[in-house]
Amino acid sequence: MTSIRRWLLGWLIAGLALAALVAAYGIFYTARLEATELFDYELRTVALSVPATIGSADAHARRTPDFAGLADDRLFIEVWDDAGHSVYKSLDGIDVPRYPPGLRTIERDEYHWRVQVAQPVSVREDLAMHLALRTLWPLALFLPVIVLIVLFVVGRGLAPIGSISRALSTRSFDSLEPLRLDARMPVELKPLVDALNDLLHRLNDASQAQRTFVGDAAHELRSPLAALKLQLQAAERDGSLVGSKQTFERIEGRLNRLIHLVHQLLTMAREDAQRSAHFEPVSLRRLCERAVGDFSMLAEARHIDLGLEFNPSRDTDDAYKVNAEPAGIEVLLNNLIDNAIRYTPSGGKVDVILKRSGAGIDVCVSDSGPGIPDAERERVFDRFYRSAGNKEHGSGLGLAIALKIAERHHAILSIANNENSPGLRVTLSGLRAE
Amino acid sequence: MRLLLVEDDEMIGEPVVDTMRGAGYAIDWAHDGREAELSLAHDVYDLVLLDLGLPKADGIDVLNRYRRRGGGAPVIILTARDAVENRIAGLDAGADDYLVKPFDLDELAARVRALLRRRTGQTNPVYAHGDLTLDPAAHEATLKGEMLALVPREFSLLQALIEEPTRVFTRSELEDKLYGWGEEVGSNTIEVHVHSLRRKIGAEQIVTVRGVGYRLKRAV
Numbered sequence: 001m002t003s004i005r006r007w008l009l010g011w012l013i014a015g016l017a018l019a020a021l022v023a024a025y026g027i028f029y030t031a032r033l034e035a036t037e038l039f040d041y042e043l044r045t046v047a048l049s050v051p052a053t054i055g056s057a058d059a060h061a062r063r064t065p066d067f068a069g070l071a072d073d074r075l076f077i078e079v080w081d082d083a084g085h086s087v088y089k090s091l092d093g094i095d096v097p098r099y100p101p102g103l104r105t106i107e108r109d110e111y112h113w114r115v116q117v118a119q120p121v122s123v124r125e126d127l128a129m130h131l132a133l134r135t136l137w138p139l140a141l142f143l144p145v146i147v148l149i150v151l152f153v154v155g156r157g158l159a160p161i162g163s164i165s166r167a168l169s170t171r172s173f174d175s176l177e178p179l180r181l182d183a184r185m186p187v188e189l190k191p192l193v194d195a196l197n198d199l200l201h202r203l204n205d206a207s208q209a210q211r212t213f214v215g216d217a218a219h220e221l222r223s224p225l226a227a228l229k230l231q232l233q234a235a236e237r238d239g240s241l242v243g244s245k246q247t248f249e250r251i252e253g254r255l256n257r258l259i260h261l262v263h264q265l266l267t268m269a270r271e272d273a274q275r276s277a278h279f280e281p282v283s284l285r286r287l288c289e290r291a292v293g294d295f296s297m298l299a300e301a302r303h304i305d306l307g308l309e310f311n312p313s314r315d316t317d318d319a320y321k322v323n324a325e326p327a328g329i330e331v332l333l334n335n336l337i338d339n340a341i342r343y344t345p346s347g348g349k350v351d352v353i354l355k356r357s358g359a360g361i362d363v364c365v366s367d368s369g370p371g372i373p374d375a376e377r378e379r380v381f382d383r384f385y386r387s388a389g390n391k392e393h394g395s396g397l398g399l400a401i402a403l404k405i406a407e408r409h410h411a412i413l414s415i416a417n418n419e420n421s422p423g424l425r426v427t428l429s430g431l432r433a434e
Numbered sequence: 435m436r437l438l439l440v441e442d443d444e445m446i447g448e449p450v451v452d453t454m455r456g457a458g459y460a461i462d463w464a465h466d467g468r469e470a471e472l473s474l475a476h477d478v479y480d481l482v483l484l485d486l487g488l489p490k491a492d493g494i495d496v497l498n499r500y501r502r503r504g505g506g507a508p509v510i511i512l513t514a515r516d517a518v519e520n521r522i523a524g525l526d527a528g529a530d531d532y533l534v535k536p537f538d539l540d541e542l543a544a545r546v547r548a549l550l551r552r553r554t555g556q557t558n559p560v561y562a563h564g565d566l567t568l569d570p571a572a573h574e575a576t577l578k579g580e581m582l583a584l585v586p587r588e589f590s591l592l593q594a595l596i597e598e599p600t601r602v603f604t605r606s607e608l609e610d611k612l613y614g615w616g617e618e619v620g621s622n623t624i625e626v627h628v629h630s631l632r633r634k635i636g637a638e639q640i641v642t643v644r645g646v647g648y649r650l651k652r653a654v
Contacts, residue, residue, distance in 0.1 A: 218514050226514065227445030228445070228536075229538075231448070233449065266516075270517065289645075289646045293649070296602050301652060308643075308644060
């Protein structure tokens with residue numbers, strides 16, 4: 001991922017720092033050059049100011065000039081007479097050959113000397129350096145100020161992008177409303193927002209089309225199935241279709257499975273196309289009571305003990321209110337109970353368990369069927385996945401639909417085998433209690 | 435009793451017509467929206483079975499116009515569209531019931547009976563379920579033909595259960611049915627009534643649905 005902000009900040013700060021360094025070097029170099037010229041000028045002045053009679057000057061005074069405080073100036077003066085004899089030396093013990101007039105750098109020991117009037121280059125360098133560095137400190141102060149300004153300007157400049165992404169991230173996942181263009185929106189972002197709105201518009205159309213399709217498909221698929229079922233029932237009743245009772249039962253069984261599959265497919269498609277979720281306070285207990293009641297006859301026919309449990313049963317009047325979409329939760333519960341009954345052998349037990357946990361309410365459907373091997377646990381949520389060796393014919397969509405609905409409620413659907421007894425336990429957790 | 439079926443699909447219409455005739459009703463069959471409008475203009479029907487996806491006119495429009503003209507016969511919508519918004523639209527347009535295809539012929543017949551009962555003011559039919567019968571008007575109940583001696587609360591309880599034999603009633607729903615407003619109801623009163631009723635009609639007749647409530651056992 002690249003970041004405009006990082007890119008801008010990086011290049012601006014690095015570029016400005018580089019520019020400042022170049023400028024600093026330039027200033028430093030010029031300042032040193034100036035200082036050198038100044039020192040040469042000083043040497044010339046000293047040379048000119050040496051009196052012609054220096055040869056007869058007081059020897060003691062000559063030998064120990066009172067330069068204690070200026071010792072690091074290290075000026076060395078030697079004077080020759082016309083005949084070429086050295087007549088004066090400001091410091092003893094230094095022998096410098098005579099050079100033609102002019103300024104030059106000579107090497108002697110570790111010092112470099114100016115001839116006639118000489119001065120160690122290191123001293124000049126130190127002084128020049130000092131001078132140059134002193135001209136640099138405003139520049140050093142300027143650098144952090146520049147960094148602050150860059151940070152501020154880049155931050156402000158990118159704020160509209162931030163506000164767009166905030167507007168996009170805080171909207172509910174199903175909202176396909178176009179983004180609003182207001183006066184504060186920079187012109188540069190308009191094409192982006194326009195393109196985004198165009199995309200949202202097309203998405204909206206597509207999702208609308210999908211929902212229309214689901215409606216149409218429902219009609220196109222269900223009507224012939226209805227016809228088939230009614231014809232079969234009528235024929236069986238009036239005896240116009242001859243066949244054994246077993247054959248009729250097998251055909252009707254298959255037909256009902258087909259009807260169930262079509263129903264689940266349409267539910268899945270509808271869940272996929274679902275955009276608006278209308279959450280409202282609803283009693284999870286009422287929904288569970290209704291779902292258990294609806295499956296009660298089927299459970300009885302299959303000799304399965306289906307019931308609703310409360311854990312802990314602290315209050316028999318507790319309505320277990322949650323903020324949810326009743327139709328969705330109903331579909332979810334129906335799918336879980338339907339699965340549980342399907343996979344529980346005759347004489348088994350299916351419990352729907354309501355449980356308060358912290359600020360939330362969990363619903364759990366537990367059966368006494370064979371359970372699911374650990375290896376398959378994750379795959380059961382896949383569409384059309386059926387456990388191997390499973391004789392039951394579900395649609396393979398029940399759990400996928402339930403998962404979809406759970407996600408819409410920001411809840412978690414988890415699946416586990418019972419701990420102390422055989423059977424599967426599917427838990428919807430994370431519904432927020434009202 | 436005269437019914438009108440509005441349905442364009444022959445395969446669906448035929449068995450419905452046959453079943454309704456078999457159940458003793460006179461039934462006319464309109465195959466499209468215009469035919470339905472013409473038939474409904476006569477207003478001789480006691481009940482209408484209406485498919486929504488019709489050629490020549492939408493079922494919802496047919497229903498809307500019928501209701502606006504003052505047509506009062508109960509209407510059962512038969513449709514493949516089962517989305518919640520479809521149901522709401524259908525009921526808002528003035529339907530009395532909404533049956534999603536594919537439906538069961540027995541279920542359709544039961545709903546027709548229920549609506550006609552309401553329509554003709556025949557609020558006191560004789561109910562029968564399995565071995566049990568109950569006659570609200572005569573205040574009599576029988577088990578395998580034998581007269582049952584029930585106290586009023588037990589009779590009301592059995593009546594509530596037998597009126598909707600497939601439905602599971604919660605304790606509070608039964609309390610509402612057995613007791614009037616403001617009547618003090620003890621915490622386990624319903625259990626007591628169920629217990630005494632079970633002693634008279636057989637424990638297995640009333641099924642306890644754990645954590646929910648009671649219903650009659652499945653009639654085989």
